[in-house]
Amino acid sequence: QKEVEQNSGPLSVPEGAIASLNCTYSDRGSQSFFWYRQYSGKSPELIMFIYSNGDKEDGRFTAQLNKASQYVSLLIRDSQPSDSATYLCARTNAGNMLTFGGGTRLMVKP
Amino acid sequence: GAGVSQTPSNKVTEKGKYVELRCDPISGHTALYWYRQSLGQGPEFLIYFQGTGAADDSGLPNDRFFAVRPEGSVSTLKIQRTERGDSAVYLCARPRLKAGYFNQPQHFGDGTRLSIL
Numbered sequence: 001q002k003e004v005e006q007n008s009g010p011l012s013v014p015e016g017a018i019a020s021l022n023c024t025y026s027d028r029g030s031q032s033f034f035w036y037r038q039y040s041g042k043s044p045e046l047i048m049f050i051y052s053n054g055d056k057e058d059g060r061f062t063a064q065l066n067k068a069s070q071y072v073s074l075l076i077r078d079s080q081p082s083d084s085a086t087y088l089c090a091r092t093n094a095g096n097m098l099t100f101g102g103g104t105r106l107m108v109k110p
Numbered sequence: 111g112a113g114v115s116q117t118p119s120n121k122v123t124e125k126g127k128y129v130e131l132r133c134d135p136i137s138g139h140t141a142l143y144w145y146r147q148s149l150g151q152g153p154e155f156l157i158y159f160q161g162t163g164a165a166d167d168s169g170l171p172n173d174r175f176f177a178v179r180p181e182g183s184v185s186t187l188k189i190q191r192t193e194r195g196d197s198a199v200y201l202c203a204r205p206r207l208k209a210g211y212f213n214q215p216q217h218f219g220d221g222t223r224l225s226i227l
Contacts, residue, residue, distance in 0.1 A: 004152075032213040043201055043218040044153065045112075051213070088152050092213045097143065097166065098203075100152030 001026055006089050006101035015110050019076040023089030023101055026070070033065055033072045034098065036088040044088055048074060079108045113139075114219030116202050122225045125194060131187040131222045133202030142185050143203040143216060144177060145169075153201055153218075159185060192226045199223050 005024045013019045021035075032051050036044035048063040050056045050072070056063045062075040072091075076083055086103040093099075113136040123129055135142055140161050145153035155169040159179045167177070174192075179185040189196055203216040 032215075034215055043112075043199075043221045046206075046215050046217060049215045090152070096141065096205075096212060096214075097155040097158055097169070098145070098153070098216060099155065102150070102152050 002101070003027055003099050004089055004091060004101035006087075006104045008102055009105040010107050011104055012107045012109060013079050015079060015081060015108055017079050017108075019079045019083065019106055019108070021074040021076075021087050021089075021104050021106065023072045023074075024070055025072070025091050027091070027093055028067075028070065029093045030067075030070075030091040031094070032092045033063070034090040034092075035061075035063060035072075035074045036090060036100075037083075038086045038088055038103065040085075076106075079106075081108050081110050084108045112204075112217035112219065114202050114204050114217065116200075116219040116222050118222060119220060120223045120225075122227065123192060124227050125192060127192050127226075129189050129192055129224065131189075131200050131224070133185045133187070133219060135183065135202070135204040137183065138208045139204045140182065140208070141165075141205050142179060144185070144187055145201040145203065145218075147199045147201060147221070149198075156187070156200075189224075194226045197224055197226045 035048040050063040064073045088103045089101040090098040115134040142159045144156040147153040157167045199221040202219045205214040
């Protein structure tokens with residue numbers, strides 16, 4: 001079992017819809033969770049981070065963390081074609097290195 | 111990008127050659143990370159520096175890989191006797207904040223795309 005798992009997709013949503021991206025992790029010692037967006041040929045770009053159970057909102061993005069169920073999700077409201085990218089979920093534990101999932105490819109269709 | 115400069119942006123070399131990849135973070139960051147991303151996968155941790163010393167090198171795949179950071183700023187990742195399987199994008203990252211580096215978000219440089227022929 002991989003430490004961080006994501007559905008590879010592609011997840012296809014129409015423009016203006018809510019995109020829901022999910023991630024599960026196996027290590028209960030995981031402390032911090034991150035969502036990165038990666039456009040083709042570019043490096044990962046941090047879009048959200050969350051440390052505590054519950055929701056964290058930033059503009060059109062909401063990160064949700066449920067430590068009991070060991071999952072993290074990212075909601076993108078009013079999805080735009082420019083949101084089309086691969087979304088990477090990552091976590092840290094007591095160490096400082098990020099452990100990434102394989103990413104979910106999101107396609108937002110006009 | 112994001113306060114981390116990586117050079118070269120692309121490197122093509124033949125199997126068996128030696129390569130050096132450079133990472134130059136903005137000043138004041140004592141922590142520095144190296145990751146490797148193969149096509150279609152998420153980045154994988156290689157090594158983490160705290161100042162001049164490697165705090166964790168558990169991600170280096172074998173002894174052909176080595177990294178240094180002699181003055182606590184610029185870091186060089188060195189790969190000896192390169193193999194085709196080393197082809198990947200090598201990413202360098204810094205913590206979001208200069209202090210209190212534990213569990214912080216990290217910001218990535220633009221990466222070096224390494225191709226071994």
